[in-house]
Amino acid sequence: MASFNPAILEASGAYLGTEEWPGARHNPVVLGFFAASGNGHVQDDETPWCAAFVGAVLAELALPNTGKLNARSYLDWGLPVPASEARPGDVVILWRGQLNGWQGHVGFLVGFDGDGVILRGGNQGNSVSDARYPVSRVLGYRRAVQQAGNGRQSLRHGARGQAVCELQQMLVDLRYPLGHVDGLFGDRTREAVLAFQADNELAVDGVVGRETWETMDSAEPRLERDVDAQDLRERGSRTIRDADRGQALTTTGIVGLGGLGVIIERTEEAAALFTQGSGLLDRAQAAVMAYWPILLVGGAGLLLWRYFDQIKAARVEDARSGRNVSR
Structure with missing residues (x-):
């Protein structure tokens, strides 16, 4: 079984000395840890970032991470390793605050020192460093392993690369x-x-x-389903139903103006005004003043009709490709 531990130690070591910046400025490298670990919404370097650092290093090596900022989330990651078999590069999870609480710390194992464990982690003294912690605080050791075949690694939500x-x-x-x-x-x-x-x-x-x-x-490519809007309508598709209702309301509005033919007729009359008068501005003003309610409402109605058509077309495509067959 391939071991990623040496690569993890090397990749994490490249960030030794990375520190939070004092004051209102934020170290972009630390912000990069948040982004790479799937937490790009964090835009400051004061938010605890030990799990972000671990996730970023794993992502850099195209290994999956938990995608979370909770250090204890790594208790469910990778392969559990007994303390007697823990090796440099393994992920180590510590408890913080209370043993059975939610707080914790996570880093990469560098080695053991008597009753202590040396971790390479982020947010250790506000920097990436190697620091010693009591072994008594260790909740677990986990290892990145290659679980898939053909030289591929197992992938899950949050993985990158x-x-x-x-x-x-x-x-x-x-x-x-x-x-x-x-x-x-x-x-x-x-x-x-x-x-x-x-x-x-x-x-x-x-x-x-x-x-x-x-x-x-x-596997063979998934077959496209032979389906159209009427099929989905008969199956009770909410999207098709709502789009139909939208078009019905739009039609009602157009009919209230005298129908689509009236709109076209008034549009043609407005266009004719542009060929009359002494100047372009005068002709434009005359057309707008004469027919602006019909032009405005009718044009909006036509746009809405087209919009609902596009919704139905997208829904049909979803059903044909199998991306979503339920709505």
């Missing part, structure tokens, strides 16, 4: 839409994975492990 790009491209090729191929295992990628797993009678857990990878390697 080239391996995620490969996964996304395979899903797109198999007709599971997910937006852009951006190397970020986000919500849309997870939805595509869940759909693929359901279609292929796999465990529907959103985790791309050996079985999912191998099934994707041999």
Whole structure:
């Protein structure tokens, strides 16, 4: 089984000495840790960032992370390792505050020192550093492992990197839409994975492990469903129903003005005014003053009608591709 521990130590060591900036300014490297770990909404370096640092280092190596800022979230990550088998590069989770509380600290194991453990972590003295903690505070040791076949790693929500790009491209090729191929295992990628797993009678857990990878390697592109708006209407699609209602209301408004023919007729009359008069400004003002209610309401109605048509077309495409068959 491949070991990522040496690479983890090397990658994390490159950030030793990275510090929070005092005052109102924020270190962009620390902000980068938040972004890389899936927490880009954090825009300051005062928010505790030990889990962000661990997540960013793992993401840099295209390894999955929890995507959370709670240090204890790593108790459910990777492979559990007994203390006797812990090695440099393993992830170590400590309790903080209370043993059974929610607070904690997380970092990478550098080594042991008597009854202490040396961790390389972020937010240790407001910087990335190697620091000693009592072994008695350790909640668990976890290890990044390669669980998938063909030299691929297991991927889950929050993972980043080239391996995620490969996964996304395979899903797109198999007709599971997910937006852009951006190397970020986000919500849309997870939805595509869940759909693929359901279609292929796999465990529907959103985790791309050996079985999912191998099934994707041999899978045929998903067939587009033969469906149109009328099919969806008969099945009770809420989207089609609401769009139909919107178009009906729009039609009622147009009929209230005398119908579409009247709007066209008045539009032609307005256009004729542009060929009369002494100047372009005068002609424009005359057209607007004469027919502005009809032009305004009628034009808005036509735009709304087209908008509802686009909604229905998008819904049909969703149903054909299988991206969403329920709404």
